[in-house]
Amino acid sequence: MTTVDPLYTRAVEVLPGGNTRSTVFVAPHPPYAVRGSGAVVVDSTGHEVIDCNNNYTALIHGHAHPEILEAAATAASSGTAFGLPTHYEVDMAELLRHRTGVPQWRFCNSGTEAVMMLVRAARAHTGRDLIIRFSGSYHGTYDGVVSQGASGVPAAVADSFIVLPPNDVTAFETAMREHGDRVAAVLIDLMPNRAGLVPSTQEFVDTLRTLSTAHGALLAVDEIITFRLGFGGLHQRYGITPDLVSLGKIIGGGYPIGAIGGSPDVLSSFSPLANGTVAWGGTFSANPVTMAAGATALRLFDTERIEDLNSAGDQLRIELSAAGLTVNGSGSLLRLVVEDTTALWWELYRHGVLVGTNGLLSLSTAMNDEQIESIRHAVLRAHSALDTRV
Template identity: 60%
Template sequence: MKGPDRPAFTNRHPEISTAGKEFTRMSRDSDTTFARAVNVLPGGTTRMTTFVAPHPPYAAFGKGCEVTDTDGHTTIDCNNNYTSLIHGHADDRLVETAYRVAQRGTAFGLPTPYEVEMAEHLRDRSGIEHWRFCNSGTEAVMMLFRAARAYTGRDIVIRFDGSYHGTYESVVNPVGAAGIPKSTYESVVVLPQRDLAALENTMATIGDRVAAVLIDLVPSRAGLHPASQHYIDRLRELTSANGALLAVDEVISFRLAYGGFHKQYGITPDLVSVAKIIGGGYPVGGIGGPAAILESFSPLDGAVVWGGTYSANPVTLATGLEAMRRYDADAIARLNAMGDRLRQRLADGGVSVRGVGSLTQLTLEDADSAWWSMYSNGVLASRTGMLSLSTPMTDTHIDTIADAVLRSQAIVREPAR
């Protein structure tokens, strides 16, 4: 149905926070935009992750580490498009690079030198030999699954409950989610997080049928708890002993260490998936691995046919390369230290907090209430309570973020000692 005959949008979140009600009551443009949105978009949004009840504000523009919505409210952006904007918004050098390259053509039915240069940079940075590019983290995981199965000739992939690997049906939580065929889980085994006994028992039972074990070493949706060194060492032993591949999802964690967070564990994955920061603010994804594994994708004699109209897009890879060159070891160390300082300030203020480097996880009593409270106090966070830092931030920004979070409601506080 269209126009006036369409049923009115029903708010399914009557428990929304006072902060959210008050903020949207004062808003103007965002109310009008949302009223239009529900007539053409399911629930009024394309990205479920950006929705917060009763409806989200709409971004108007961003610069540096700040973003302003269409109602004129400015916040420090600790969402950074879900960790992808490592240099914040509208960075002058990145904008100039994108403009310069776009003037020469935005996409071609030919490869460009930019994909070669990006692959060389990632090889030199990580020590991982070969690379292949796509358009998102979800696509990267899809490609990773295909690479592992093509190389091993096996079907089963093991992953861990609660880790987010995109929207590919084989990695969607919870198991049995709407729209996912039951047959999917004939080839995907989901194990509990950090349960070594479950992993060992599963590998002892079906290890010779496993193509890969996919792990996020510091899973954002599972609380940013880093895996233990012992667990990862044992995982490496089990995969090697059974002829399975160790696949590490570095879509988010690639920002935490030069060459990838797996470097912190002293392991060499068989496959990695990357995205987010390597695109310089543009859609991107990729996988890396030894030549022998990625050879399946070779158009010369590979068994896997995989295209992608915008894969290895020149604007994306040129801008991403500029972003990565600037995000060197010193920049990583600086941003990680700022994250440590933020967590210390929050912990000193009694907030339940954890995280690694430039990523911080808050514990929330109610996601919507906490989100609106932080937003009203000048901080844009993810709805899950994750705070992601960007290079334009200074120590002053960190203090402002900490003060805002400490003022916010629905953030879990530790019991007073």
């Protein structure tokens, strides 16, 4: 793996840094994937790895699941996109309503777009501008939700967001007391990956729900990553009913997807039947291929599959923690907490496991017991190797 990949040599000539996604870069440069099947990915050098990244949690059934591919191909054979709505988006919206209890949905093409749409919906519905969010959480690459001080973000955009520490009830109470009548929405990821997969406390979430309602603000839950943890999402564990929900990742079946859900009242700004004030297009939003693949992926990810996968993840977390590692998360999402994530990434890759560049492990239903055991051994070997270097 020390030999320079010819593909990388070509890539840096035409792509800044050699690829398109900041989240997949690992120094000196990441390998290039050529194919995936089930839980296995093969790179351009022929090296095989168990995929514990799964395109940053999106591939809940691993790669090239035959039923998902068949659904996508069937839809594509009748046309990949239209300047008209189709039954596929109706089917998907009904499926999401059934799983979440959230009555209405709109679709887009990424998690970033979903958060953009969610923020617009909240502002249009309330007539307010201010959004409260929490430090360390990643809500996509939209200007308003990237890190404070990020390059290229106008001050006027940043000033329309208040960023508070997570799980800090006092800070939130103070902010709502001072600004509550100007807040359109409180945006939270209940277990944010970028912040280390540390779950929100019940007290904190209950306070968000209570004070949002009291001040006429909307509670918006970003479930783009955490939706996999329950039949209707992680928020159901907390016993709350959000006013808005953003989804993505697993609901696309491996294809580009984003969605927001809410009540007819909250989403009425998008409705031409209600003289909606928000015009929101999207050439490939709700395209039949994505809708068909996503609906199939969700139907395959039923309660039994969810419980089995969460159980496997919890067991892996227990075993790794017992061996002395710090592992955050819940269910099928795990986060290895180490100082040098780049060294960890390469050690695991050499030992046949692909993880997120920040130490994220995301299990899929394509993994068997033997592969999960291989993941455990690889993590322990990598951890031991890193300890030896110190």
